[in-house]
Amino acid sequence: MPVVTITLLEGYDAATRARLGTALTNAVAGVLDAAPEAITVLMPELDPASYMRGGATRRPGPPRPDPAEMVGTFLRTMEARDLDAARAMLAPGFTMTFPGGQRMATLEELVAWSKPRYRFVTKTYERFDSLQDGATSICYCFGTLSGEWLDGTPFEGIRFIDRFEIEGGRFTRQDVWNDMAEAKAQSA
The missing domain is CATH 3.10.450.50 (Nuclear Transport Factor 2; Chain: A,)
Structure with missing residues (x-):
């Protein structure tokens, strides 16, 4: 049972997180012989204020259009x-x-x-x-x-x-x- 963990900055809506979860599940199922229902995707979120890159806090990037x-x-x-x-x-x-x-x-x-x-x-x-x-x-x-x-x-x-x-x-x-x-x- 594969488990995929991706950490997101807070701010993505439920529809975007659902699209991402489906895309990650499909990517794993395309490489590993695992049924989609056996693939777990975890998406813990970080408060953007607790994240820095290059010495600056960052905001989540916009999702691509569906x-x-x-x-x-x-x-x-x-x-x-x-x-x-x-x-x-x-x-x-x-x-x-x-x-x-x-x-x-x-x-x-x-x-x-x-x-x-x-x-x-x-x-x-x-x-x-x-x-x-x-x-x-x-x-x-x-x-x-x-x-x-x-x-x-x-x-x-x-x-x-x-x-x-x-x-x-x-x-x-x-x-x-x-x-x-x-x-x-x-x-x-």
Whole structure:
């Protein structure tokens, strides 16, 4: 039964501590053959006034945004076509790659690329999987697409996976995979 102890400065809210506990449990389970329920995570807290580094007291650093919440918000914002709000979530140099290897750098390019493909698309989310790689948060979003082809024919149940990279609280990259081409070919 692994026991992980991490000492935090006081000040993190319960949701942040819960995210940290889950992340530590998952990290241990990914390396050791231990069931999550057998992994104990202890998080004692220090009063910030009783801690010094470099001769100065320190305050707790802010938590990173939850990648799954960020991705959900971004995708709902895009679905509503609130491009200004979505653009505010992008880092300089943001890139996206869509099926067929279509690379784009702006949301306007994406909207133009989508126009000759379908009238609209909505997403139903099955789950979000997040992980950390150094300073980069990575989040996969799985689900199905529904919407309407250009001729007005509805479609639904088309699988998709989106992969996002986040640095400094902003999206740096999006990669998209889906079965739209196969579904379109079957409907023809």
